[in-house]
Amino acid sequence: MKTMYGRQFATMVGMVLLSFLMLGASFATLSYQYTIREKKDTLERNARYIAQFTSDSVLTSGQGGLVWQTPAFQGYLSSVAKVSDSHVIVTTPEGVILYATAGDSQLDGLQYEEIPGDMAAGLASGPYVGMSTLGGLYGEPRYLVGLPVNSSTGHLQGLVLVSCAASNISGMWQDLSAILLVTALAVILIAAIISSVTSMRLAQPIREIAAAARQFGLGELDVRVDVGPRRDEVGELAEAFNAMADSLSKSEQRRTEFVANVSHELKTPMTTIAGFADGILDGTIPPEQERHYLEIISSETRRLSRLVRSMLDLSRLQSDERAAQQQFDISETLVRTLVTLEDKVNAKHLEVDAQLPDEPVPVWGDQDAITQVCYNLLDNAIKFSREGGVLGACVSARGPKATITISNQGDTIPTEELSLIFDRFHKTDHSRSADRDGVGLGLYIVKTILNSHKETITCTSEDGVTKFTFTLTRA
Secondary structure, eight states: OOSHHHHHHHHHHHHHHHHHHHHHHHHHHHHHHHHHHHHHHHHHHHHHHHHHHHHHHHHHHSOGGGGGGSHHHHHHHHHHHHHHTOEEEEEOTTSBEEEEEOSSSBOGGGTTOBOOHHHHHHHHHSOEEEEEOTTTTSSSOEEEEEEEEEOTTSOEEEEEEEEEEHHHHHHHHHHHHHHHHHHHHHHHHHHHHHHHHHHHHHHHHHHHHHHHHHHHHTTOTTOOOOOTTOOSHHHHHHHHHHHHHHHHHHHHHHHHHHHHHHHHHHHHHHHHHHHHHHHHHTTOSOGGGHHHHHHHHHHHHHHHHHHHHHHHHHHHHHTTOOOOOEEEEHHHHHHHHHHHTHHHHHHTTOEEEEEOOSSOOEEEEOHHHHHHHHHHHHHHHHHTBOTTOEEEEEEEEETTEEEEEEEEEBOOOOHHHHTTTTSTTOOSSTTSOSOSSOOSOHHHHHHHHHHHTTOOEEEEEETTEEEEEEEEEBO
């Protein structure tokens, strides 16, 4: 069977069937042995009663060996034979049958016949239990129990034989086996129905997942699997599939937004460059203004260069092509980065508030990558600081982590924007006109670098003070 439903159903039915076969074989053996034992005990018990009754009758009747001819004796033996559905035979000590009854009728055909001599000799000394035809007196073997009849002085007075047809034993066993068979068939039928229902219920969500996966392959990313109330392994699989589908859908959405943003970022400076270059070539722009527009073309060209460089940096970071981690002083790295940005700080007349420990703060990481993190955060803080504001740079060592905070004074970032500022090409100025130098990748690169170091970064903005705080593992 190729389907999971078929395999599950076949496995369940096979296990139930195998269990009942093993149980049936054990039950058949035990029940047959039990039936034989019960029949043997019944026959032995009846034989003892008859032997004792015969001995007592001989002693009390005063008729000696002719006691078997009395109506009371024959009536007792007939009653025992009828109740136990067996044959009762009384013989002389030599094995000559004196009386035989089947309960409802006397077995006159057996009277005065002789049982096998070896059986008679054996019964004289003890009981006999087994299958026998009594030397051909019966047409088929019967289960037989024999006992000697002894007087109170131990004198052998005769023999008592009680027998039943083998079919009586097998009939009882067959009745028990029939009950077991009917029960087994009923249980197998119920198990098959339950297995069919549970297998279909198990296979249905997997079929839905397979169908959803095929729709995914066709580009339908909004398909989800209905988990329902299930909390088992299949329910977990469906939930994991839906989580994967959500992730893929978000990735596709980000990819679409990325392509749109890249197109926008490339289109704007290229349109500017092409328009001004054409204006200079066709004479639309007067010669005395050509230098001004050439400077704009140069600025837009540098902007394109920064965009391409940032995208290459992203590609390198996302492909995990970074240098091995090393030990370095984060305070020294932060100071060196501030020095490289001195001209920008002075251009905005910013006051630098650097709170650095007196002792070095060694950390682990890719020093070049962390330098880029510091540069991007400081450059971003300078760019959005108000004229004459305070630029803060703080390093503190807390436990196994070093905490670095970059702050500035400027416009407060709206709360709904805080969770988006680390996205690619995101700008708090949606018109994309205020930040002409940026390409919207600086903070995304910062987040990517810190993620690759398994570190965190957070941003808060209240009352015009914006703070970016990230961590590094201390060496």
